[in-house]
Amino acid sequence: MIALPPPKPDILARRTEIVAALLALLPADAVIHETLRMRPYETDGLTAYRQMPLAVVLPSTTEQVAAVVRYCHANGIRMVPRGAGTSLSGGALPLEDAVVIGLMRMNRILEIDFEDRLAVVEAGVTNLGITKAVEHEGFFYAPDPSSQLACMIGGNVNMNSGGAHCLKYGVTANNLLGLKLVTPEGDIVEVGGAHLDHAGYDWLGLLTGSEGMLGIVTEVTVRILRGPEGARAMLAAFKGTEIAGAAVDAIIGSGIIPVALEFMDRPCIHACEAFAHAGYPLDAEAMLIIEVEGSVAEQDALLDRIKEICARFDPISLKVATSAEESMAIWKGRKGAFGAVGRISPDYLCMDGTIPTGELPFVLKRIGEMSTAYGLQVANVFHAGDGNLHPLIMFDANDPDSFHKAETFGAEILRLCVEVGGCLTGEHGVGVEKRDLMPVQFQPHELTQQRAIKTAFDPAWLLNPHKVFPLTEPV
Amino acid sequence: MTDLIAPADEAGVVEAIRAAVAMREPLAIEGHGSKRALLRPVQAARTLTTRGLSGITLYKPTELVLSARAGTPLPEIEAALAEHGQMLAPEPPDTRSLFGAPDPATIGGIVATNLSGPRRITVGAIRDHLLGIRFVNGVGEMVRSGGRVLKNVTGLDLCKLLAGSHGTLGVLTEVTLKVLPAARASATLAIAVPGVAAGVRALSAGLASPYGVTGAALAPAASGATAWLRLEDFPDSVAYRAGRLRADLAARGDVTLLEGAESEALWRGLRDAAPLAAAPEDAIWRISVRPSAAPGVVAALADALGGRVLLDWGGGLVWLAGPATAAAHVAVMQAAAASRGSFTLFRAPAPLRAAVPVLPEEPAALAAIGARVKAALDPHQIFNPGRMRAAA
Ligand SMILES: Cc1cc2nc3c(=O)[nH]c(=O)nc-3n(C[C@H](O)[C@H](O)[C@H](O)COP(=O)(O)OP(=O)(O)OC[C@H]3O[C@@H](n4cnc5c(N)ncnc54)[C@H](O)[C@@H]3O)c2cc1C
Numbered sequence: 001m002i003a004l005p006p007p008k009p010d011i012l013a014r015r016t017e018i019v020a021a022l023l024a025l026l027p028a029d030a031v032i033h034e035t036l037r038m039r040p041y042e043t044d045g046l047t048a049y050r051q052m053p054l055a056v057v058l059p060s061t062t063e064q065v066a067a068v069v070r071y072c073h074a075n076g077i078r079m080v081p082r083g084a085g086t087s088l089s090g091g092a093l094p095l096e097d098a099v100v101i102g103l104m105r106m107n108r109i110l111e112i113d114f115e116d117r118l119a120v121v122e123a124g125v126t127n128l129g130i131t132k133a134v135e136h137e138g139f140f141y142a143p144d145p146s147s148q149l150a151c152m153i154g155g156n157v158n159m160n161s162g163g164a165h166c167l168k169y170g171v172t173a174n175n176l177l178g179l180k181l182v183t184p185e186g187d188i189v190e191v192g193g194a195h196l197d198h199a200g201y202d203w204l205g206l207l208t209g210s211e212g213m214l215g216i217v218t219e220v221t222v223r224i225l226r227g228p229e230g231a232r233a234m235l236a237a238f239k240g241t242e243i244a245g246a247a248v249d250a251i252i253g254s255g256i257i258p259v260a261l262e263f264m265d266r267p268c269i270h271a272c273e274a275f276a277h278a279g280y281p282l283d284a285e286a287m288l289i290i291e292v293e294g295s296v297a298e299q300d301a302l303l304d305r306i307k308e309i310c311a312r313f314d315p316i317s318l319k320v321a322t323s324a325e326e327s328m329a330i331w332k333g334r335k336g337a338f339g340a341v342g343r344i345s346p347d348y349l350c351m352d353g354t355i356p357t358g359e360l361p362f363v364l365k366r367i368g369e370m371s372t373a374y375g376l377q378v379a380n381v382f383h384a385g386d387g388n389l390h391p392l393i394m395f396d397a398n399d400p401d402s403f404h405k406a407e408t409f410g411a412e413i414l415r416l417c418v419e420v421g422g423c424l425t426g427e428h429g430v431g432v433e434k435r436d437l438m439p440v441q442f443q444p445h446e447l448t449q450q451r452a453i454k455t456a457f458d459p460a461w462l463l464n465p466h467k468v469f470p471l472t473e474p475v
Numbered sequence: 476m477t478d479l480i481a482p483a484d485e486a487g488v489v490e491a492i493r494a495a496v497a498m499r500e501p502l503a504i505e506g507h508g509s510k511r512a513l514l515r516p517v518q519a520a521r522t523l524t525t526r527g528l529s530g531i532t533l534y535k536p537t538e539l540v541l542s543a544r545a546g547t548p549l550p551e552i553e554a555a556l557a558e559h560g561q562m563l564a565p566e567p568p569d570t571r572s573l574f575g576a577p578d579p580a581t582i583g584g585i586v587a588t589n590l591s592g593p594r595r596i597t598v599g600a601i602r603d604h605l606l607g608i609r610f611v612n613g614v615g616e617m618v619r620s621g622g623r624v625l626k627n628v629t630g631l632d633l634c635k636l637l638a639g640s641h642g643t644l645g646v647l648t649e650v651t652l653k654v655l656p657a658a659r660a661s662a663t664l665a666i667a668v669p670g671v672a673a674g675v676r677a678l679s680a681g682l683a684s685p686y687g688v689t690g691a692a693l694a695p696a697a698s699g700a701t702a703w704l705r706l707e708d709f710p711d712s713v714a715y716r717a718g719r720l721r722a723d724l725a726a727r728g729d730v731t732l733l734e735g736a737e738s739e740a741l742w743r744g745l746r747d748a749a750p751l752a753a754a755p756e757d758a759i760w761r762i763s764v765r766p767s768a769a770p771g772v773v774a775a776l777a778d779a780l781g782g783r784v785l786l787d788w789g790g791g792l793v794w795l796a797g798p799a800t801a802a803a804h805v806a807v808m809q810a811a812a813a814s815r816g817s818f819t820l821f822r823a824p825a826p827l828r829a830a831v832p833v834l835p836e837e838p839a840a841l842a843a844i845g846a847r848v849k850a851a852l853d854p855h856q857i858f859n860p861g862r863m864r865a866a867a
Pocket residue numbers: 044045080081082083084085086087088090091092103123144145146147150151152153154155156157158159160161162163164211212213215216217218338427428464467
């Protein structure tokens with residue numbers, strides 16, 4: 001288990017007074033302090049970790065957020081920003097002496113401009129909510145994490161979330177124009193704007209993926225894009241992971257960047273097939289889902305090219321969807337992968353390392369060996385185009401030994417990712433989960449440098465102080 | 476001419492910076508040394524150049540990744556990529572003609588200025604393609620951020636912070652970039668529109684089409700203006716989309732189709748702002764606004780200053796050439812502020828650059844954070860003093 005910093009006793013002792021002060025700053029229904037009602041905020045998508053906060057506030061405006069932050073800053077009270085709480089790395093995990101600042105009531109869409117291709121939304125608008133608001137004009141917001149129904153844009157910004165289509169459209173960072181931010185000292189500032197490449201330091205870029213440590217995002221200006229004429233998927237199944245990896249290389253080497261290029265290994269194919277009955281080939285060692293976009297004729301031409309390339313790698317099967325329905329069927333298993341694994345195992349840890357794509361066969365072989373050694377099953381889904389690997393480690397949370405083994409196994413996989421030239425996290429963030437592994441990827445002075453930047457924004461280390469960096473005295 | 480320090484490798488950069496720290500002596504940071512005219516004049520007696528750090532260190536075409544030492548000339552990188560049919564997608568401008576500079580840009584300079592060309596509107600800026608950096612900070616430590624994989628959210632993203640920081644936060648020694656397949660074919664629709672406002676609307680219509688436009692630029696013409704929309708992909712796709720787009724835009728003005736070399740030459744010129752290069756005594760600004768605000772900016776500036784303009788990024792980037800005077804600069808600052816946009820004084824004689832803010836001022840709370848971030852990376856103020864803003 002990963003340790004949380006000790007609570008400040010004086011803050012705990014002042015709880016009644018602090019709640020009263022928050023009630024004076026916000027409407028009564030925006031301050032939650034009863035144990036039962038705080039329960040939903042004690043954990044996030046990393047459910048193995050739980051911690052009740054001091055109190056929860058649910059502001060409705062940027063000014064309210066700023067008022068709370070100014071009060072907390074003046075009184076040395078820690079704060080934990082929270083969106084939908086879907087973080088898989090414990091990013092939204094509270095502290096006993098911290099006020100959780102939930103953004104979910106800030107869910108208004110403030111502006112949509114199709115001519116300038118942008119939308120201004122509050123931080124609590126869901127990812128899918130943006131697309132829903134613009135799709136009647138054929139537009140969409142590109143980054144599409146699997147959690148898009150629930151997760152909020154403020155959370156996406158702070159995790160720099162990706163999705164299945166980011167090979168072509170990029171991750172959150174590549175689709176933002178501006179932010180409204182409450183600084184850790186309670187000032188309201190705007191960075192970027194409704195235009196590209198604001199001159200000066202790239203605060204927008206630095207804040208994206210900063211995991212709620214540098215400020216509280218209250219408004220986001222995103223780029224919206226016109227969707228393609230259509231999209232279609234194909235499925236290619238191979239006899240070995242090396243062979244599937246070589247096929248991926250050949251597709252990209254030919255100059256084609258599909259919108260999505262997803263890889264599943266044998267255990268994952270089996271789990272998904274049992275769940276979704278998508279018609280996945282059960283005799284395959286590896287399977288690719290490849291999606292292309294354009295008019296029907298363009299899709300045909302691209303899929304023909306890809307089919308031709310895959311045919312060179314002795315495939316077990318190649319199935320090209322002939323309709324939107326068939327595409328959906330191909331995607332159904334992949335989109336339900338987490339749920340499918342959830343059916344065969346009471347609990348699982350979803351890992352999130354990235355590797356150079358050429359290392360995939362070696363890494364999968366090593367993960368297989370570790371799986372045997374730990375006696376825990378693992379299924380692998382992989383964003384094959386960009387090297388982001390999601391091993392799902394199955395364990396039983398009722399058995400502390402099983403959980404401990406799963407965590408150790410996961411850490412070993414992430415070390416391997418770094419060893420082969422990759423990184424600890426491709427899209428889920430460091431949070432608390434990978435915090436203590438940071439020294440695997442970074443030298444001490446490199447972490448000190450990053451901490452110094454956190455200190456520049458948050459001199460008192462009040463905002464999410466227990467995330468991302470191994471616990472030491474603030475610099 | 477200041478003293479030039481030209482280390483041959485990263486260790487040499489570390490050593491030079493440690494020496495500068497020990498003597499508390501600021502350094503000007505340069506790639507190819509020919510572009511000291513950038514932003515505000517730097518006040519430093521000695522210059523550190525990265526020209527000795529040259530060469531591609533990693534290139535994996537099927538993994539879409541390339542690493543190079545900071546002093547590698549851009550043409551060397553472009554040639555290596557071309558051999559595998561790939562490109563630096565944001566197509567950074569070649570500013571040699573604009574600045575009358577003999578040497579090509581270095582990749583470190585391109586990253587440090589985050590300078591992107593026409594394709595920026597669809598594929599993102601240089602910073603969006605920056606996967607990893609190695610840099611030496613202001614106490615002489617070699618620091619890495621990012622890496623060599625396409626997706627990475629491990630820790631704070633110092634890549635984006637260093638990109639566009641004009642050498643004021645650290646000296647880049649090596650950069651890793653995402654590269655992409657170059658399109659097999661390109662074509663351009665040139666639309667004769669009645670004026671700038673109608674032209675920006677035509678560009679917006681093109682960018683709001685499902686045809687994947689990868690360039691959207693505009694220039695005033697003898698009568699009215701010309702709007703250009705570029706398509707790039709496999710030849711069959713380009714032909715199909717050009718036909719559809721042409722039909723969709725027909726009502727907006729006469730449409731001409733430019734193909735192959737003709738289309739490519741046009742975009743090279745637009746990328747390098749070649750049409751503005753002619754009068755060397757003029758100042759040049761880049762103004763970034765939301766596209767619908769561009770016609771107002773052009774009306775306010777081009778007409779008042781008698782300046783010449785070129786619009787890129789669907790109208791979102793206004794290149795302006797006009798008199799190199801403080802009054803003209805104030806007009807630019809006001810126009811950018813009125814449209815809630817951003818500006819850069821891109822080319823001007825040194826006295827003007829030293830006298831005015833060359834970038835937008837930041838609100839006090841952000842400026843205070845900025846000063847602390849600068850101190851976190853360069854506590855002794857060694858790097859490029861005065862480059863981005865006048866010393867406080
Ligand atoms: C089933 C499932 C599938 C998922 N699939 C993907 C996927 O495909 N791709 C992907 O990238 N991620 C995925 N995730 C992870 C998660 O959904 C993302 O990290 C998401 O961006 C979190 O958003 P949230 O609103 O839930 O934020 P939270 O979990 O509430 O918070 C995330 C982090 O951001 C901070 N934060 C939140 N809001 C703000 C704010 N307004 N200002 C400052 N800090 C803030 C929090 O302190 C925390 O550190 C998945 C999660 C689940 C449960």
